[in-house]
Amino acid sequence: MPKTKILWLSCIACNGNTHSFFNYPHLEKFLEDFEFIYHPVINSEYSLEEVVSKDLPCELLLIEGSISQDLKRANKSLVEIIQNYSKRVKKIVTVGTCASFGGIFNESDYEDVSGLHFKNKECVERFKDIKEKSISISGCPIHPEVLVNTLYGIKKDLTLKLDEYLRPKEYFAYTVHNGCVRNEYFEYKIDNHKFGSLEGCMFYDHGCQAPFTHGSCNKILWNEVNSKTRSGLPCMGCTEPDFPRGNFYETKKNMGIPESLPVGVNKRSYLTLAGITKAFTIERLEKKLLDD
Ligand code: SF4
Structure with a gap:
Protein backbone atom coordinates (compact mmCIF):
# COMPACT_ATOMS: atom_id res chain seq x y z
CA MET A 1 0.00 0.00 0.00
CA PRO A 2 1.51 3.41 -0.91
CA LYS A 3 2.49 5.71 1.92
CA THR A 4 -0.09 8.34 2.87
CA LYS A 5 1.37 11.83 2.58
CA ILE A 6 0.88 14.24 5.44
CA LEU A 7 1.45 17.97 5.79
CA TRP A 8 1.88 18.87 9.50
CA LEU A 9 1.27 22.61 10.00
CA SER A 10 2.38 24.23 13.21
CA CYS A 11 0.39 27.32 14.25
CA ILE A 12 0.60 28.93 17.72
CA ALA A 13 1.98 25.93 19.53
CA CYS A 14 4.43 24.70 22.13
CA ASN A 15 5.06 21.53 20.05
CA GLY A 16 3.83 19.39 22.94
CA ASN A 17 1.69 17.32 20.58
CA THR A 18 4.64 16.69 18.32
CA HIS A 19 6.60 15.40 21.30
CA SER A 20 3.72 13.27 22.47
CA PHE A 21 3.40 11.84 18.96
CA PHE A 22 7.10 10.85 19.10
CA ASN A 23 6.19 8.64 22.07
CA TYR A 24 3.98 6.48 19.88
CA PRO A 25 5.39 3.03 20.68
CA HIS A 26 5.36 1.83 17.04
CA LEU A 27 6.62 4.94 15.27
CA GLU A 28 8.87 3.02 12.86
CA LYS A 29 5.92 1.01 11.59
CA PHE A 30 3.87 4.20 11.29
CA LEU A 31 6.58 5.75 9.12
CA GLU A 32 6.42 2.73 6.80
CA ASP A 33 2.77 3.58 6.10
CA PHE A 34 2.80 7.40 6.26
CA GLU A 35 5.25 10.09 5.28
CA PHE A 36 5.48 13.79 6.08
CA ILE A 37 5.93 16.03 3.08
CA TYR A 38 6.68 18.57 5.78
CA HIS A 39 6.91 18.42 9.56
CA PRO A 40 8.43 21.26 11.63
CA VAL A 41 10.57 18.89 13.72
CA ILE A 42 11.06 15.67 11.76
CA ASN A 43 13.46 15.86 8.81
CA SER A 44 11.20 15.99 5.81
CA GLU A 45 11.87 15.98 2.12
CA TYR A 46 10.78 19.56 1.55
CA SER A 47 10.81 22.85 3.38
CA LEU A 48 7.45 24.49 4.12
CA GLU A 49 8.38 27.23 1.60
CA GLU A 50 8.75 24.60 -1.13
CA VAL A 51 5.53 22.82 -0.15
CA VAL A 52 3.52 26.01 -0.14
CA SER A 53 5.02 27.69 -3.20
CA LYS A 54 4.84 24.54 -5.34
CA ASP A 55 1.50 23.37 -3.93
CA LEU A 56 2.94 19.92 -3.32
CA PRO A 57 0.18 17.34 -2.97
CA CYS A 58 -0.72 15.36 0.16
CA GLU A 59 -3.72 13.39 1.48
CA LEU A 60 -3.87 14.63 5.05
CA LEU A 61 -3.52 18.05 6.62
CA LEU A 62 -2.62 17.94 10.31
CA ILE A 63 -2.82 21.18 12.27
CA GLU A 64 -1.10 21.70 15.61
CA GLY A 65 -1.67 24.86 17.67
CA SER A 66 -4.22 27.65 17.82
CA ILE A 67 -5.06 29.72 14.77
CA SER A 68 -5.04 33.48 14.34
CA GLN A 69 -5.90 35.50 11.25
CA ASP A 70 -2.59 37.39 11.24
CA LEU A 71 -0.31 34.40 11.58
CA LYS A 72 2.09 33.69 8.72
CA ARG A 73 4.12 30.65 7.73
CA ALA A 74 6.49 30.50 4.75
CA ASN A 75 5.59 34.14 3.98
CA LYS A 76 1.94 33.24 3.49
CA SER A 77 -1.09 33.71 5.64
CA LEU A 78 -1.74 30.55 7.62
CA VAL A 79 -5.46 30.88 6.98
CA GLU A 80 -4.74 30.93 3.23
CA ILE A 81 -2.54 27.83 3.49
CA ILE A 82 -5.25 25.96 5.40
CA GLN A 83 -7.93 27.03 2.96
CA ASN A 84 -5.86 26.07 -0.06
CA TYR A 85 -4.86 22.64 1.28
CA SER A 86 -8.24 21.83 2.76
CA LYS A 87 -9.73 21.72 -0.76
CA ARG A 88 -7.22 19.13 -1.86
CA VAL A 89 -6.81 16.78 1.08
CA LYS A 90 -8.94 13.82 2.08
CA LYS A 91 -9.17 14.88 5.74
CA ILE A 92 -8.04 17.65 8.07
CA VAL A 93 -7.09 16.60 11.59
CA THR A 94 -6.62 19.09 14.40
CA VAL A 95 -3.91 17.73 16.65
CA GLY A 96 -4.39 18.83 20.25
CA THR A 97 -6.72 21.04 22.24
CA CYS A 98 -5.24 24.32 20.90
CA ALA A 99 -5.89 23.39 17.27
CA SER A 100 -9.31 21.99 18.19
CA PHE A 101 -10.61 24.63 20.62
CA GLY A 102 -8.00 27.39 21.00
CA GLY A 103 -6.79 25.90 24.29
CA ILE A 104 -4.50 27.85 26.55
CA PHE A 105 -3.85 30.48 23.84
CA ASN A 106 -7.45 31.66 24.13
CA GLU A 107 -6.07 33.49 27.17
CA SER A 108 -3.24 35.18 25.20
CA ASP A 109 -2.82 38.64 23.63
CA TYR A 110 -3.15 37.26 20.12
CA GLU A 111 -6.27 38.62 18.52
CA ASP A 112 -9.01 36.33 17.27
CA VAL A 113 -7.30 33.17 18.49
CA SER A 114 -9.34 29.99 18.16
CA GLY A 115 -9.23 26.35 17.17
CA LEU A 116 -10.05 25.40 13.59
CA HIS A 117 -13.80 25.14 14.19
CA PHE A 118 -14.31 26.09 17.82
CA LYS A 119 -13.28 28.67 20.34
CA ASN A 120 -13.94 26.86 23.59
CA LYS A 121 -17.47 25.52 23.02
CA GLU A 122 -18.49 28.12 20.45
CA CYS A 123 -18.46 27.42 16.72
CA VAL A 124 -16.07 29.52 14.65
CA GLU A 125 -17.38 30.40 11.20
CA ARG A 126 -14.00 31.05 9.54
CA PHE A 127 -13.58 27.53 8.15
CA LYS A 128 -17.17 26.27 8.18
CA ASP A 129 -17.00 25.11 4.54
CA ILE A 130 -14.37 22.51 5.47
CA LYS A 131 -16.08 21.24 8.64
CA GLU A 132 -17.28 18.07 6.95
CA LYS A 133 -13.71 17.03 6.26
CA SER A 134 -12.43 17.74 9.77
CA ILE A 135 -11.70 15.56 12.77
CA SER A 136 -10.63 16.88 16.19
CA ILE A 137 -8.15 14.96 18.29
CA SER A 138 -8.09 17.00 21.48
CA GLY A 139 -5.71 16.63 24.39
CA CYS A 140 -2.95 18.70 25.93
CA PRO A 141 -1.06 16.84 24.68
CA ILE A 142 -2.80 14.34 22.40
CA HIS A 143 -2.70 10.67 23.27
CA PRO A 144 -0.38 9.38 20.50
CA GLU A 145 -2.33 6.16 19.97
CA VAL A 146 -5.60 8.02 19.57
CA LEU A 147 -4.02 10.18 16.85
CA VAL A 148 -2.32 7.29 15.07
CA ASN A 149 -5.34 4.96 15.24
CA THR A 150 -7.48 7.75 13.77
CA LEU A 151 -5.00 8.30 10.94
CA TYR A 152 -5.07 4.57 10.12
CA GLY A 153 -8.88 4.71 10.21
CA ILE A 154 -8.79 7.50 7.63
CA LYS A 155 -6.23 5.65 5.52
CA LYS A 156 -8.49 2.58 5.48
CA ASP A 157 -11.58 4.67 4.64
CA LEU A 158 -13.38 3.62 7.82
CA THR A 159 -16.44 5.62 8.83
CA LEU A 160 -15.49 7.37 12.04
CA LYS A 161 -18.45 8.45 14.14
CA LEU A 162 -17.82 11.89 15.59
CA ASP A 163 -19.25 13.78 18.57
CA GLU A 164 -20.51 17.38 18.51
CA TYR A 165 -16.90 18.65 18.67
CA LEU A 166 -15.80 16.40 15.78
CA ARG A 167 -13.94 14.00 18.08
CA PRO A 168 -14.05 10.28 17.20
CA LYS A 169 -16.60 8.70 19.54
CA GLU A 170 -14.50 5.55 19.68
CA TYR A 171 -12.05 7.50 21.87
CA PHE A 172 -14.09 10.39 23.28
CA ALA A 173 -17.47 8.88 24.16
S1 SF4 B 1 -11.61 7.05 40.17
FE1 SF4 B 1 -12.16 8.66 38.71
S2 SF4 B 1 -12.25 10.51 39.94
FE2 SF4 B 1 -11.12 8.99 41.14
S3 SF4 B 1 -8.95 9.32 40.66
FE3 SF4 B 1 -9.70 7.78 39.23
S4 SF4 B 1 -10.35 8.93 37.44
FE4 SF4 B 1 -10.16 10.40 39.10
Missing part, protein backbone atom coordinates in the same frame (compact mmCIF):
# COMPACT_ATOMS: atom_id res chain seq x y z
CA TYR A 174 -16.07 7.59 27.46
CA THR A 175 -15.02 9.70 30.39
CA VAL A 176 -11.43 9.42 31.60
CA HIS A 177 -12.88 8.12 34.88
CA ASN A 178 -13.86 4.99 32.98
CA GLY A 179 -11.20 2.35 33.58
CA CYS A 180 -9.34 4.12 36.39
CA VAL A 181 -8.12 1.58 38.93
CA ARG A 182 -9.37 3.91 41.69
CA ASN A 183 -13.06 3.53 40.79
CA GLU A 184 -13.79 1.51 43.92
CA TYR A 185 -12.49 4.39 46.07
CA PHE A 186 -14.68 6.78 44.10
CA GLU A 187 -17.74 4.63 44.70
CA TYR A 188 -17.18 4.50 48.46
CA LYS A 189 -16.07 8.15 48.62
CA ILE A 190 -12.61 7.44 49.96
CA ASP A 191 -10.21 10.31 49.42
CA ASN A 192 -6.66 10.13 48.26
CA HIS A 193 -4.60 11.68 51.02
CA LYS A 194 -1.28 12.07 49.27
CA PHE A 195 -0.27 12.61 45.63
CA GLY A 196 1.27 9.54 44.10
CA SER A 197 -0.13 7.10 46.64
CA LEU A 198 -1.78 3.97 45.32
CA GLU A 199 -4.91 4.34 47.41
CA GLY A 200 -7.88 6.67 47.22
CA CYS A 201 -9.76 8.72 44.65
CA MET A 202 -8.66 12.26 43.76
CA PHE A 203 -12.12 13.59 42.87
CA TYR A 204 -13.02 14.64 46.38
CA ASP A 205 -10.00 16.76 47.32
CA HIS A 206 -7.33 16.85 44.64
CA GLY A 207 -9.25 18.20 41.66
CA CYS A 208 -9.54 15.09 39.48
CA GLN A 209 -11.66 16.15 36.48
CA ALA A 210 -11.92 12.67 34.95
CA PRO A 211 -15.64 12.12 35.74
CA PHE A 212 -16.51 15.13 33.54
CA THR A 213 -13.76 14.82 30.92
CA HIS A 214 -14.05 12.76 27.74
CA GLY A 215 -11.09 10.67 26.64
CA SER A 216 -9.45 7.27 26.56
CA CYS A 217 -6.55 7.76 28.98
CA ASN A 218 -7.67 4.83 31.13
CA LYS A 219 -8.90 2.76 28.20
CA ILE A 220 -5.72 2.98 26.12
CA LEU A 221 -2.79 3.38 28.47
CA TRP A 222 -0.02 5.89 27.77
CA ASN A 223 3.17 4.28 26.46
CA GLU A 224 1.13 1.07 26.83
CA VAL A 225 1.93 1.25 30.56
CA ASN A 226 0.04 3.74 32.70
CA SER A 227 -2.24 6.74 33.03
CA LYS A 228 -2.10 9.87 35.13
CA THR A 229 -4.86 8.85 37.51
CA ARG A 230 -3.56 5.31 37.87
CA SER A 231 -0.16 6.65 38.86
CA GLY A 232 -1.61 9.13 41.34
CA LEU A 233 -2.04 12.46 39.52
CA PRO A 234 -5.47 14.00 38.96
CA CYS A 235 -6.90 14.37 35.45
CA MET A 236 -6.79 18.04 34.40
CA GLY A 237 -9.55 17.86 31.82
CA CYS A 238 -7.24 18.62 28.90
CA THR A 239 -9.42 17.12 26.16
CA GLU A 240 -12.40 19.37 26.83
CA PRO A 241 -13.29 22.51 24.84
CA ASP A 242 -13.15 24.70 27.96
CA PHE A 243 -9.65 23.56 28.99
CA PRO A 244 -7.97 25.00 31.02
CA ARG A 245 -10.84 25.19 33.51
CA GLY A 246 -8.46 25.80 36.41
CA ASN A 247 -8.74 24.23 39.87
CA PHE A 248 -5.83 21.93 39.14
CA TYR A 249 -4.91 19.81 42.17
CA GLU A 250 -7.80 21.14 44.22
CA THR A 251 -11.49 20.31 44.23
CA LYS A 252 -13.62 23.44 44.44
CA LYS A 253 -16.61 22.83 46.66
CA ASN A 254 -19.74 24.56 47.83
CA MET A 255 -20.97 23.41 51.22
CA GLY A 256 -18.80 20.30 50.84
CA ILE A 257 -20.24 19.38 47.41
CA PRO A 258 -17.83 19.44 44.44
CA GLU A 259 -18.71 22.29 42.07
CA SER A 260 -18.40 20.02 39.04
CA LEU A 261 -20.13 16.65 39.19
CA PRO A 262 -19.76 13.56 36.98
CA VAL A 263 -21.39 13.91 33.54
CA GLY A 264 -25.14 13.39 33.83
CA VAL A 265 -25.25 13.34 37.64
CA ASN A 266 -27.29 16.11 39.25
CA LYS A 267 -26.73 17.52 42.73
CA ARG A 268 -29.67 15.68 44.27
CA SER A 269 -28.55 12.26 42.97
CA TYR A 270 -24.98 13.00 44.05
CA LEU A 271 -26.09 13.88 47.58
CA THR A 272 -28.25 10.76 47.87
CA LEU A 273 -25.45 8.49 46.66
CA ALA A 274 -22.81 10.24 48.77
CA GLY A 275 -25.00 9.89 51.85
CA ILE A 276 -25.47 6.16 51.33
CA THR A 277 -21.83 5.37 50.55
CA LYS A 278 -20.54 7.43 53.46
CA ALA A 279 -22.56 5.15 55.75
CA PHE A 280 -20.26 2.24 54.88
CA THR A 281 -16.79 1.66 56.22
CA ILE A 282 -14.93 -0.79 54.03
CA GLU A 283 -11.86 -1.68 56.02
CA ARG A 284 -10.05 -3.17 53.04
CA LEU A 285 -10.22 0.20 51.27
CA GLU A 286 -9.05 2.18 54.28
CA LYS A 287 -5.77 0.26 54.43
CA LYS A 288 -2.59 0.63 52.39
CA LEU A 289 -2.59 -1.63 49.36
CA LEU A 290 1.06 -2.55 49.74
CA ASP A 291 2.99 -2.45 53.00
CA ASP A 292 5.57 0.34 53.24
Whole structure:
Protein backbone atom coordinates (compact mmCIF):
# COMPACT_ATOMS: atom_id res chain seq x y z
CA MET A 1 0.00 0.00 0.00
CA PRO A 2 1.51 3.41 -0.91
CA LYS A 3 2.49 5.71 1.92
CA THR A 4 -0.09 8.34 2.87
CA LYS A 5 1.37 11.83 2.58
CA ILE A 6 0.88 14.24 5.44
CA LEU A 7 1.45 17.97 5.79
CA TRP A 8 1.88 18.87 9.50
CA LEU A 9 1.27 22.61 10.00
CA SER A 10 2.38 24.23 13.21
CA CYS A 11 0.39 27.32 14.25
CA ILE A 12 0.60 28.93 17.72
CA ALA A 13 1.98 25.93 19.53
CA CYS A 14 4.43 24.70 22.13
CA ASN A 15 5.06 21.53 20.05
CA GLY A 16 3.83 19.39 22.94
CA ASN A 17 1.69 17.32 20.58
CA THR A 18 4.64 16.69 18.32
CA HIS A 19 6.60 15.40 21.30
CA SER A 20 3.72 13.27 22.47
CA PHE A 21 3.40 11.84 18.96
CA PHE A 22 7.10 10.85 19.10
CA ASN A 23 6.19 8.64 22.07
CA TYR A 24 3.98 6.48 19.88
CA PRO A 25 5.39 3.03 20.68
CA HIS A 26 5.36 1.83 17.04
CA LEU A 27 6.62 4.94 15.27
CA GLU A 28 8.87 3.02 12.86
CA LYS A 29 5.92 1.01 11.59
CA PHE A 30 3.87 4.20 11.29
CA LEU A 31 6.58 5.75 9.12
CA GLU A 32 6.42 2.73 6.80
CA ASP A 33 2.77 3.58 6.10
CA PHE A 34 2.80 7.40 6.26
CA GLU A 35 5.25 10.09 5.28
CA PHE A 36 5.48 13.79 6.08
CA ILE A 37 5.93 16.03 3.08
CA TYR A 38 6.68 18.57 5.78
CA HIS A 39 6.91 18.42 9.56
CA PRO A 40 8.43 21.26 11.63
CA VAL A 41 10.57 18.89 13.72
CA ILE A 42 11.06 15.67 11.76
CA ASN A 43 13.46 15.86 8.81
CA SER A 44 11.20 15.99 5.81
CA GLU A 45 11.87 15.98 2.12
CA TYR A 46 10.78 19.56 1.55
CA SER A 47 10.81 22.85 3.38
CA LEU A 48 7.45 24.49 4.12
CA GLU A 49 8.38 27.23 1.60
CA GLU A 50 8.75 24.60 -1.13
CA VAL A 51 5.53 22.82 -0.15
CA VAL A 52 3.52 26.01 -0.14
CA SER A 53 5.02 27.69 -3.20
CA LYS A 54 4.84 24.54 -5.34
CA ASP A 55 1.50 23.37 -3.93
CA LEU A 56 2.94 19.92 -3.32
CA PRO A 57 0.18 17.34 -2.97
CA CYS A 58 -0.72 15.36 0.16
CA GLU A 59 -3.72 13.39 1.48
CA LEU A 60 -3.87 14.63 5.05
CA LEU A 61 -3.52 18.05 6.62
CA LEU A 62 -2.62 17.94 10.31
CA ILE A 63 -2.82 21.18 12.27
CA GLU A 64 -1.10 21.70 15.61
CA GLY A 65 -1.67 24.86 17.67
CA SER A 66 -4.22 27.65 17.82
CA ILE A 67 -5.06 29.72 14.77
CA SER A 68 -5.04 33.48 14.34
CA GLN A 69 -5.90 35.50 11.25
CA ASP A 70 -2.59 37.39 11.24
CA LEU A 71 -0.31 34.40 11.58
CA LYS A 72 2.09 33.69 8.72
CA ARG A 73 4.12 30.65 7.73
CA ALA A 74 6.49 30.50 4.75
CA ASN A 75 5.59 34.14 3.98
CA LYS A 76 1.94 33.24 3.49
CA SER A 77 -1.09 33.71 5.64
CA LEU A 78 -1.74 30.55 7.62
CA VAL A 79 -5.46 30.88 6.98
CA GLU A 80 -4.74 30.93 3.23
CA ILE A 81 -2.54 27.83 3.49
CA ILE A 82 -5.25 25.96 5.40
CA GLN A 83 -7.93 27.03 2.96
CA ASN A 84 -5.86 26.07 -0.06
CA TYR A 85 -4.86 22.64 1.28
CA SER A 86 -8.24 21.83 2.76
CA LYS A 87 -9.73 21.72 -0.76
CA ARG A 88 -7.22 19.13 -1.86
CA VAL A 89 -6.81 16.78 1.08
CA LYS A 90 -8.94 13.82 2.08
CA LYS A 91 -9.17 14.88 5.74
CA ILE A 92 -8.04 17.65 8.07
CA VAL A 93 -7.09 16.60 11.59
CA THR A 94 -6.62 19.09 14.40
CA VAL A 95 -3.91 17.73 16.65
CA GLY A 96 -4.39 18.83 20.25
CA THR A 97 -6.72 21.04 22.24
CA CYS A 98 -5.24 24.32 20.90
CA ALA A 99 -5.89 23.39 17.27
CA SER A 100 -9.31 21.99 18.19
CA PHE A 101 -10.61 24.63 20.62
CA GLY A 102 -8.00 27.39 21.00
CA GLY A 103 -6.79 25.90 24.29
CA ILE A 104 -4.50 27.85 26.55
CA PHE A 105 -3.85 30.48 23.84
CA ASN A 106 -7.45 31.66 24.13
CA GLU A 107 -6.07 33.49 27.17
CA SER A 108 -3.24 35.18 25.20
CA ASP A 109 -2.82 38.64 23.63
CA TYR A 110 -3.15 37.26 20.12
CA GLU A 111 -6.27 38.62 18.52
CA ASP A 112 -9.01 36.33 17.27
CA VAL A 113 -7.30 33.17 18.49
CA SER A 114 -9.34 29.99 18.16
CA GLY A 115 -9.23 26.35 17.17
CA LEU A 116 -10.05 25.40 13.59
CA HIS A 117 -13.80 25.14 14.19
CA PHE A 118 -14.31 26.09 17.82
CA LYS A 119 -13.28 28.67 20.34
CA ASN A 120 -13.94 26.86 23.59
CA LYS A 121 -17.47 25.52 23.02
CA GLU A 122 -18.49 28.12 20.45
CA CYS A 123 -18.46 27.42 16.72
CA VAL A 124 -16.07 29.52 14.65
CA GLU A 125 -17.38 30.40 11.20
CA ARG A 126 -14.00 31.05 9.54
CA PHE A 127 -13.58 27.53 8.15
CA LYS A 128 -17.17 26.27 8.18
CA ASP A 129 -17.00 25.11 4.54
CA ILE A 130 -14.37 22.51 5.47
CA LYS A 131 -16.08 21.24 8.64
CA GLU A 132 -17.28 18.07 6.95
CA LYS A 133 -13.71 17.03 6.26
CA SER A 134 -12.43 17.74 9.77
CA ILE A 135 -11.70 15.56 12.77
CA SER A 136 -10.63 16.88 16.19
CA ILE A 137 -8.15 14.96 18.29
CA SER A 138 -8.09 17.00 21.48
CA GLY A 139 -5.71 16.63 24.39
CA CYS A 140 -2.95 18.70 25.93
CA PRO A 141 -1.06 16.84 24.68
CA ILE A 142 -2.80 14.34 22.40
CA HIS A 143 -2.70 10.67 23.27
CA PRO A 144 -0.38 9.38 20.50
CA GLU A 145 -2.33 6.16 19.97
CA VAL A 146 -5.60 8.02 19.57
CA LEU A 147 -4.02 10.18 16.85
CA VAL A 148 -2.32 7.29 15.07
CA ASN A 149 -5.34 4.96 15.24
CA THR A 150 -7.48 7.75 13.77
CA LEU A 151 -5.00 8.30 10.94
CA TYR A 152 -5.07 4.57 10.12
CA GLY A 153 -8.88 4.71 10.21
CA ILE A 154 -8.79 7.50 7.63
CA LYS A 155 -6.23 5.65 5.52
CA LYS A 156 -8.49 2.58 5.48
CA ASP A 157 -11.58 4.67 4.64
CA LEU A 158 -13.38 3.62 7.82
CA THR A 159 -16.44 5.62 8.83
CA LEU A 160 -15.49 7.37 12.04
CA LYS A 161 -18.45 8.45 14.14
CA LEU A 162 -17.82 11.89 15.59
CA ASP A 163 -19.25 13.78 18.57
CA GLU A 164 -20.51 17.38 18.51
CA TYR A 165 -16.90 18.65 18.67
CA LEU A 166 -15.80 16.40 15.78
CA ARG A 167 -13.94 14.00 18.08
CA PRO A 168 -14.05 10.28 17.20
CA LYS A 169 -16.60 8.70 19.54
CA GLU A 170 -14.50 5.55 19.68
CA TYR A 171 -12.05 7.50 21.87
CA PHE A 172 -14.09 10.39 23.28
CA ALA A 173 -17.47 8.88 24.16
CA TYR A 174 -16.07 7.59 27.46
CA THR A 175 -15.02 9.70 30.39
CA VAL A 176 -11.43 9.42 31.60
CA HIS A 177 -12.88 8.12 34.88
CA ASN A 178 -13.86 4.99 32.98
CA GLY A 179 -11.20 2.35 33.58
CA CYS A 180 -9.34 4.12 36.39
CA VAL A 181 -8.12 1.58 38.93
CA ARG A 182 -9.37 3.91 41.69
CA ASN A 183 -13.06 3.53 40.79
CA GLU A 184 -13.79 1.51 43.92
CA TYR A 185 -12.49 4.39 46.07
CA PHE A 186 -14.68 6.78 44.10
CA GLU A 187 -17.74 4.63 44.70
CA TYR A 188 -17.18 4.50 48.46
CA LYS A 189 -16.07 8.15 48.62
CA ILE A 190 -12.61 7.44 49.96
CA ASP A 191 -10.21 10.31 49.42
CA ASN A 192 -6.66 10.13 48.26
CA HIS A 193 -4.60 11.68 51.02
CA LYS A 194 -1.28 12.07 49.27
CA PHE A 195 -0.27 12.61 45.63
CA GLY A 196 1.27 9.54 44.10
CA SER A 197 -0.13 7.10 46.64
CA LEU A 198 -1.78 3.97 45.32
CA GLU A 199 -4.91 4.34 47.41
CA GLY A 200 -7.88 6.67 47.22
CA CYS A 201 -9.76 8.72 44.65
CA MET A 202 -8.66 12.26 43.76
CA PHE A 203 -12.12 13.59 42.87
CA TYR A 204 -13.02 14.64 46.38
CA ASP A 205 -10.00 16.76 47.32
CA HIS A 206 -7.33 16.85 44.64
CA GLY A 207 -9.25 18.20 41.66
CA CYS A 208 -9.54 15.09 39.48
CA GLN A 209 -11.66 16.15 36.48
CA ALA A 210 -11.92 12.67 34.95
CA PRO A 211 -15.64 12.12 35.74
CA PHE A 212 -16.51 15.13 33.54
CA THR A 213 -13.76 14.82 30.92
CA HIS A 214 -14.05 12.76 27.74
CA GLY A 215 -11.09 10.67 26.64
CA SER A 216 -9.45 7.27 26.56
CA CYS A 217 -6.55 7.76 28.98
CA ASN A 218 -7.67 4.83 31.13
CA LYS A 219 -8.90 2.76 28.20
CA ILE A 220 -5.72 2.98 26.12
CA LEU A 221 -2.79 3.38 28.47
CA TRP A 222 -0.02 5.89 27.77
CA ASN A 223 3.17 4.28 26.46
CA GLU A 224 1.13 1.07 26.83
CA VAL A 225 1.93 1.25 30.56
CA ASN A 226 0.04 3.74 32.70
CA SER A 227 -2.24 6.74 33.03
CA LYS A 228 -2.10 9.87 35.13
CA THR A 229 -4.86 8.85 37.51
CA ARG A 230 -3.56 5.31 37.87
CA SER A 231 -0.16 6.65 38.86
CA GLY A 232 -1.61 9.13 41.34
CA LEU A 233 -2.04 12.46 39.52
CA PRO A 234 -5.47 14.00 38.96
CA CYS A 235 -6.90 14.37 35.45
CA MET A 236 -6.79 18.04 34.40
CA GLY A 237 -9.55 17.86 31.82
CA CYS A 238 -7.24 18.62 28.90
CA THR A 239 -9.42 17.12 26.16
CA GLU A 240 -12.40 19.37 26.83
CA PRO A 241 -13.29 22.51 24.84
CA ASP A 242 -13.15 24.70 27.96
CA PHE A 243 -9.65 23.56 28.99
CA PRO A 244 -7.97 25.00 31.02
CA ARG A 245 -10.84 25.19 33.51
CA GLY A 246 -8.46 25.80 36.41
CA ASN A 247 -8.74 24.23 39.87
CA PHE A 248 -5.83 21.93 39.14
CA TYR A 249 -4.91 19.81 42.17
CA GLU A 250 -7.80 21.14 44.22
CA THR A 251 -11.49 20.31 44.23
CA LYS A 252 -13.62 23.44 44.44
CA LYS A 253 -16.61 22.83 46.66
CA ASN A 254 -19.74 24.56 47.83
CA MET A 255 -20.97 23.41 51.22
CA GLY A 256 -18.80 20.30 50.84
CA ILE A 257 -20.24 19.38 47.41
CA PRO A 258 -17.83 19.44 44.44
CA GLU A 259 -18.71 22.29 42.07
CA SER A 260 -18.40 20.02 39.04
CA LEU A 261 -20.13 16.65 39.19
CA PRO A 262 -19.76 13.56 36.98
CA VAL A 263 -21.39 13.91 33.54
CA GLY A 264 -25.14 13.39 33.83
CA VAL A 265 -25.25 13.34 37.64
CA ASN A 266 -27.29 16.11 39.25
CA LYS A 267 -26.73 17.52 42.73
CA ARG A 268 -29.67 15.68 44.27
CA SER A 269 -28.55 12.26 42.97
CA TYR A 270 -24.98 13.00 44.05
CA LEU A 271 -26.09 13.88 47.58
CA THR A 272 -28.25 10.76 47.87
CA LEU A 273 -25.45 8.49 46.66
CA ALA A 274 -22.81 10.24 48.77
CA GLY A 275 -25.00 9.89 51.85
CA ILE A 276 -25.47 6.16 51.33
CA THR A 277 -21.83 5.37 50.55
CA LYS A 278 -20.54 7.43 53.46
CA ALA A 279 -22.56 5.15 55.75
CA PHE A 280 -20.26 2.24 54.88
CA THR A 281 -16.79 1.66 56.22
CA ILE A 282 -14.93 -0.79 54.03
CA GLU A 283 -11.86 -1.68 56.02
CA ARG A 284 -10.05 -3.17 53.04
CA LEU A 285 -10.22 0.20 51.27
CA GLU A 286 -9.05 2.18 54.28
CA LYS A 287 -5.77 0.26 54.43
CA LYS A 288 -2.59 0.63 52.39
CA LEU A 289 -2.59 -1.63 49.36
CA LEU A 290 1.06 -2.55 49.74
CA ASP A 291 2.99 -2.45 53.00
CA ASP A 292 5.57 0.34 53.24
S1 SF4 B 1 -8.95 9.32 40.66
FE1 SF4 B 1 -10.16 10.40 39.10
S2 SF4 B 1 -10.35 8.93 37.44
FE2 SF4 B 1 -9.70 7.78 39.23
S3 SF4 B 1 -11.61 7.05 40.17
FE3 SF4 B 1 -11.12 8.99 41.14
S4 SF4 B 1 -12.25 10.51 39.94
FE4 SF4 B 1 -12.16 8.66 38.71
